[in-house]
Amino acid sequence: xxxxxxxxxxxxxxxxxxxxxxxxxxxxxxxxxxxxxxxxxxxxxxxxxxxxxxxxxxxxxxxxxxxxxxxxxxxxxxxxxxxxxxxxxxxxxxxxxxxxxxxxxxxxxxxxxxxxxxxxxxxxxxxxxxxxxxxxxxxxxxxxxxxxxxxxxxxxxxxxxxxxxxxxxxxxxxxxxxxxxxxxxxxxxxxxxxxxxxxxxxxxxxxxxxxxxxxxxxxxxxxxxxxxxxxxxxxxxxxxxxxxxxxxxxxxxxxxxxxxxxxxxxxxxxxxxxxxxxxxxxxxxxxxxxxxxxxxxxxxxxxxxxxxxxxxxxxxxxxxxxxxxxxxxxxxxxxxxxxxxxxxxxxxxxxxxxxxxxxxxxxxxxxxxxxxxxxxxxxxxxxxxxxxxxxxxxxxxxxxxxxxxxxx
Amino acid sequence: xxxxxxxxxxxxxxxxxxxxxxxxxxxxxxxxxxxxxxxxxxxxxxxxxxxxxxxxxxxxxxxxxxxxxxxxxxxxxxxxxxxxxxxxxxxxxxxxxxxxxxxxxxxxxxxxxxxxxxxxxxxxxxxxxxxxxxxxxxxxxxxxxxxxxxxxxxxxxxxxxxxxxxxxxxxxxxxxxxxxxxxxxxxxxxxxxxxxxxxxxxxxxxxxxxxxxxxxxxxxxxxxxxxxxxxxxxxxxxxxxxxxxxxxxxxxxxxxxxxxxxxxxxxxxxxxxxxxxxxxxxxxxxxxxxxxxxxxxxxxxxxxxxxxxxxxxxxxxxxxxxxxxxxxxxxxxxxxxxxxxxxxxxxxxxxxxxxxxxxxxxxxxxxxxxxxxxxxxxxxxxxxxxxxxxxxxxxxxxxxxxxxxxxx
Numbered sequence: 001x002x003x004x005x006x007x008x009x010x011x012x013x014x015x016x017x018x019x020x021x022x023x024x025x026x027x028x029x030x031x032x033x034x035x036x037x038x039x040x041x042x043x044x045x046x047x048x049x050x051x052x053x054x055x056x057x058x059x060x061x062x063x064x065x066x067x068x069x070x071x072x073x074x075x076x077x078x079x080x081x082x083x084x085x086x087x088x089x090x091x092x093x094x095x096x097x098x099x100x101x102x103x104x105x106x107x108x109x110x111x112x113x114x115x116x117x118x119x120x121x122x123x124x125x126x127x128x129x130x131x132x133x134x135x136x137x138x139x140x141x142x143x144x145x146x147x148x149x150x151x152x153x154x155x156x157x158x159x160x161x162x163x164x165x166x167x168x169x170x171x172x173x174x175x176x177x178x179x180x181x182x183x184x185x186x187x188x189x190x191x192x193x194x195x196x197x198x199x200x201x202x203x204x205x206x207x208x209x210x211x212x213x214x215x216x217x218x219x220x221x222x223x224x225x226x227x228x229x230x231x232x233x234x235x236x237x238x239x240x241x242x243x244x245x246x247x248x249x250x251x252x253x254x255x256x257x258x259x260x261x262x263x264x265x266x267x268x269x270x271x272x273x274x275x276x277x278x279x280x281x282x283x284x285x286x287x288x289x290x291x292x293x294x295x296x297x298x299x300x301x302x303x304x305x306x307x308x309x310x311x312x313x314x315x316x317x318x319x320x321x322x323x324x325x326x327x328x329x330x331x332x333x334x335x336x337x338x339x340x341x342x343x344x345x346x347x348x349x350x351x352x353x354x355x356x357x358x359x360x361x362x363x364x365x366x367x368x369x370x371x372x373x374x375x376x377x378x379x380x381x382x383x384x385x386x387x388x389x390x391x392x393x394x395x396x397x398x399x400x401x402x403x404x405x406x407x408x
Numbered sequence: 409x410x411x412x413x414x415x416x417x418x419x420x421x422x423x424x425x426x427x428x429x430x431x432x433x434x435x436x437x438x439x440x441x442x443x444x445x446x447x448x449x450x451x452x453x454x455x456x457x458x459x460x461x462x463x464x465x466x467x468x469x470x471x472x473x474x475x476x477x478x479x480x481x482x483x484x485x486x487x488x489x490x491x492x493x494x495x496x497x498x499x500x501x502x503x504x505x506x507x508x509x510x511x512x513x514x515x516x517x518x519x520x521x522x523x524x525x526x527x528x529x530x531x532x533x534x535x536x537x538x539x540x541x542x543x544x545x546x547x548x549x550x551x552x553x554x555x556x557x558x559x560x561x562x563x564x565x566x567x568x569x570x571x572x573x574x575x576x577x578x579x580x581x582x583x584x585x586x587x588x589x590x591x592x593x594x595x596x597x598x599x600x601x602x603x604x605x606x607x608x609x610x611x612x613x614x615x616x617x618x619x620x621x622x623x624x625x626x627x628x629x630x631x632x633x634x635x636x637x638x639x640x641x642x643x644x645x646x647x648x649x650x651x652x653x654x655x656x657x658x659x660x661x662x663x664x665x666x667x668x669x670x671x672x673x674x675x676x677x678x679x680x681x682x683x684x685x686x687x688x689x690x691x692x693x694x695x696x697x698x699x700x701x702x703x704x705x706x707x708x709x710x711x712x713x714x715x716x717x718x719x720x721x722x723x724x725x726x727x728x729x730x731x732x733x734x735x736x737x738x739x740x741x742x743x744x745x746x747x748x749x750x751x752x753x754x755x756x757x758x759x760x761x762x763x764x765x766x767x768x769x770x771x772x773x774x775x776x777x778x779x780x781x782x783x784x785x786x787x788x789x790x791x792x793x794x795x796x797x798x799x800x801x802x803x804x805x806x807x808x809x810x811x812x813x814x815x816x
Contacts, residue, residue, distance in 0.1 A: 066807075067767065067805075067806050067807075070807060087807070088766070088767045088806045088807070089765075089806050089807040089808055090807070091806070091807025091808055091809055092806065092807035093807075094807075095807060109767055110765060110766070110767045110806075111710075111712075111719075111721050111763070111765065111767065112709045112710065112721040112722060112723060112725075112763075112764065112765025112766075113709070113765070114709060114723055114765075131712075132710060132712050134710055134712070134784070135710065157714060167768065167769050167770070168769065169769060172714075172715055173714045173715040173716065173717030173719075174714050174715075174769075175712060175714065175719040175721055175761070175763045176767070176769075179714050179715060301520045301521070301522055302519075302520065302540060302542055302543065304519075304539075304540050304542070304583060306565060306581045306582050306583065306587050307580055307581040307582075307587060308581065309581030311519075311581075311583040313519050313520040313583055314520060315520060315522055317520075322735075322802060327730075327735055327736055327737060328735055328770070329735060329768075329770045331739060353583070355519070355520075355583045356520065357497075357518060357519065357520025357521070357522075358496070358518070358520075359475065359496045359517055359518045359519065359584070360575065360577075360737075361575050361576065361577060361582075361584075362575070362736070362737045376542070390804075391802070391804045391805055391806075392802050392805045393802050394730060394799070394800050394801050394802050394803075395802075395804070396798075396799045396803070397475075397799055397800045398475050398496045398497050398499070398500065398518075398799075399474075399475075399478060399495075399496070399497040399498070399499025399500035399501075399502075399503060400497055400499055401499055
C-alpha cells in the first residue's frame with residue numbers, strides 16, 4: 001500500500017459528500033455540465049490570502065505568479081486580492097490585461113523573451129525582469145523604436161540556492177537571470193540608457209516546505225540585493241524576493257510555517273540597511289496562493305479487477321493532471337491526496353489503483369491507495385489541483401480535450 | 409558531456425542547412441510563418457511504410473495508431489498508406505472520419521470508454537476492442553438502443569509481456585484488456601448476444617528495439633490467440649497482434665531489425681494452426697510509422713553563458729516536446745537527437761545546454777551536448793518529433809500556445 005497525500009484544510013462533507021464553496025460536488029458537476037471538472041474555491045483563495053496577509057509584514061506586497069493557474073475567472077478574482085502579477089509570456093500578458101490587471105502591477109520574467117514579447121511589454125508599460133545583457137539591449141532598442149522608456153528590473157541569478165526546494169532556479173550555472181557578479185555593470189548600463197529603473201528580481205526555487213530554508217533564503221536575498229543596489233548606485237525602487245512557498249502534496253509533508261517566515265521577515269524589515277530603506281518589497285507566489293483551492297473531479301467509468309488488483313478507471317487522467325500522474329519533474333511517483341467524493345468521511349477499506357482513461361500505463365492518479373469502496377458512477381476528487389493542473393497538462397493527448405473549469 | 413541520440417536516416421544538408429522534403433528548413437519556417445514548427449515529411453512516411461511492407465508478410469495488415477500523431481494533414485496522408493486505424497477516444501473517432509478513414513477500417517481501444525463514446529462507435533460501425541465484461545454489456549446495450557449489432561473484438565490482457573519494451577501493457581494486473589483466463593467466457597457471451605464478432609486484440613507493450621523480443625511476443629500472441637479462439641469456438645475473423653516496434657531515440661539505440669521480425673512472422677504464417685487459417689492479421693503501429701518522419705524546429709533567442717556554462721535559449725520547449733524534455737515516463741533524462749539546422753554537416757565544437765523559453769528548470773531540450781557553434785537567430789532541430797510531440801505536450805503552459813505544424 002502507498003499512502004495518499006494529506007487533504008488540504010477547508011473541505012467538509014454533507015451527508016458524506018464532499019462540499020466545495022458550500023455546494024456538494026455532484027451539484028457542481030451538474031452545474032458545470034459534466035466531468036472531468038476543475039473546481040476552484042473563492043472562499044479558499046480568500047482564506048489563504050487572508051492568512052498570508054496576517055502572517056507577513058504589512059510592508060510586504062504579495063504578487064501572484066499566474067503560471068500556476070491562468071483560468072480567467074480565477075485570475076479576475078486574484079486581481080482583487082493581490083498587489084501585483086508576475087507573467088512569463090506575451091500570452092500571459094494578454095490574459096492578465098483581460099483579467100483587469102493594470103500594467104503598473106505586472107512584471108514579466110522568463111529566460112527566452114522574444115523581440116515581439118519585449119515590444120508588447122514595453123508598449124504596455126509592464127516591468128521587464130531582464131535576464132541577460134543581450135535582453136536588456138533588445139528591450140532598450142524596443143523602447144527607442146516605440147519612443148518609450150522601458151520599465152526594467154534585473155533578474156539576478158544569485159550565488160546561493162533555496163535549500164530543499166522542489167526546483168532550483170538559482171545558484172550555479174542557470175538559464176535564468178544575470179549572474180550575480182555581472183549585475184552591477186548591467187544595472188549601471190540600464191540606468192545610464194535612460195530606462196525607468198525598477199530594481200531587482202531574485203527567484204531561487206519553488207515548493208519549499210521548510211520555514212528555516214525560506215527564512216535563510218530571504219535573508220540571502222536581502223543581503224545580495226543590498227550589496228547589488230550599492231554597487232549599481234541608483235537605489236532600489238522594488239525588490240521581488242521570489243517565492244518558494246510550498247504546499248503539502250504527499251504523505252508526511254508538513255505545511256510551511258508562514259508565521260515563522262513572516263516574523264523573521266518583519267524582524268529583517270526593522271533592521272534594513274540604508275540602501276533598502278525606501279525599497280518596496282514583494283514576494284511572488286503561484287502554487288501557494290491557488291494550489292490547495294482547487295479540486296479535480298473525475299467520474300469512475302468502471303471498477304475493474306485484473307489478477308486480483310482493483311482499478312478504478314476514470315473519465316479523467318494525466319491529460320489534465322500531469323503532475324499527479326508523476327510525469328512532471330518527479331523521479332519517484334507518490335500519491336497526491338485523492339478521495340471518493342461521495343464517501344468523503346467514510347472509512348477507507350479498499351486497496352485500489354485510480355487510473356485515467358488514456359490507453360497508456362503512465363495514466364495513473366493513485367497507486368495502491370486505501371479508499372472507501374467506490375463503483376462506476378462515483379466521483380473521484382484529486383486535491384491540490386489548483387496549480388499546475390489544467391494549463392500544465394497535455395489536454396489534447398489521445399483526442400481528449402480540456403477539462404471543464406469553474407470558480408465557485 | 410552527454411551524447412545526443414542518433415539522427416534518423418533520410419535527412420541531408422544543402423549548403424550546410426538541413427533539408428526536409430526537398431526544402432531547406434529556413435524556407436519551411438518562412439512558409440509556415442515562424443517557429444516553433446513541427447515539420448513532417450511525406451517522403452519519410454512513405455519510405456518507412458514501403459520498407460515495412462517489404463519486410464512483413466503480404467498477408468499482414470498494417471494499422472496506424474493515431475494517438476502517436478493526429479495532425480490532420482498527416483492523418484489524411486496515412487489514410488492512403490495503411491490498412492486500418494486504431495483510435496483511443498471519441499475525439500479521435502471524429503478526427504479519423506474527417507481524415508477519410510472508413511468505419512470498417514477503424515478499431516477503438518481504451519480502458520475507460522464512456523457510454524457516449526461506445527454509442528458513437530456502435531453508431532458509426534467501428535470495431536470496439538472490448539476491455540471488460542462490463543464494457544461489453546454497455547456496448548451491447550448501446551447496440552440494442554440503436555438497433556445495430558455492434559462490431560466487437562476482445563482486447564486480451566495476456567499472461568506474458570513484451571520483454572524490453574518501454575511501456576508494458578500486458579502481463580499481470582493491468583487496467584487494459586480482459587485477463588486472458590476470462591476471455592473465453594466473455595467471447596462466448598458476446599457471440600451469443602448477437603454482436604458481430606471481430607476477434608481479438610493483444611497489445612503488450614511499446615518501444616521495443618530488440619527483434620528477438622518482438623518475435624517472441626508475436627509467437628506468444630499467435631499461441632494465445634489460437635488457444636482463445638478454440639475456447640470461444642466462433643473462429644477468429646481478425647487478430648490485432650499489437651505493435652511494440654520502437655525507434656532509436658538515444659545514444660547507442662539500434663534500429664529494430666524489421667527484416668528479422670518479418671521473416672519470423674512469415675514462417676509462423678506458413679505453419680498456422682487450423683483455427684487461425686482464415687484469420688486476418690494486423691499489427692498496430694504509431695511511433696514506428698511517424699516518429700522519425702517529424703522534426704521540431706525552434707529558433708535560438710539567446711546564447712547565454714552563466715558561470716562558464718553555455719545555454720542556447722530557444723523559442724520552443726517542453727510545452728511542445730514534453731518527452732524530449734524528459735518528463736514523459738522517463739526516469740533518467742537522456743538527449744534526443746538534436747542538431748543546429750543551419751550547420752547540419754558542421755563539426756560539433758561547443759558544449760551547450762539547449763533549453764526552452766519556459767521559466768522552469770524542467771524545460772530542457774539537450775543537456776551538455778556537443779554541437780556546432782550556434783547563436784541567436786539560428787534554428788535548432790529536434791528529431792524523432794513525429795510521434796508523441798505536439799499532441800502529447802502541455803501547449804497551453806505559461807500561455808505559450810501550440811506550435812505550428814506542416815506536412816511537406
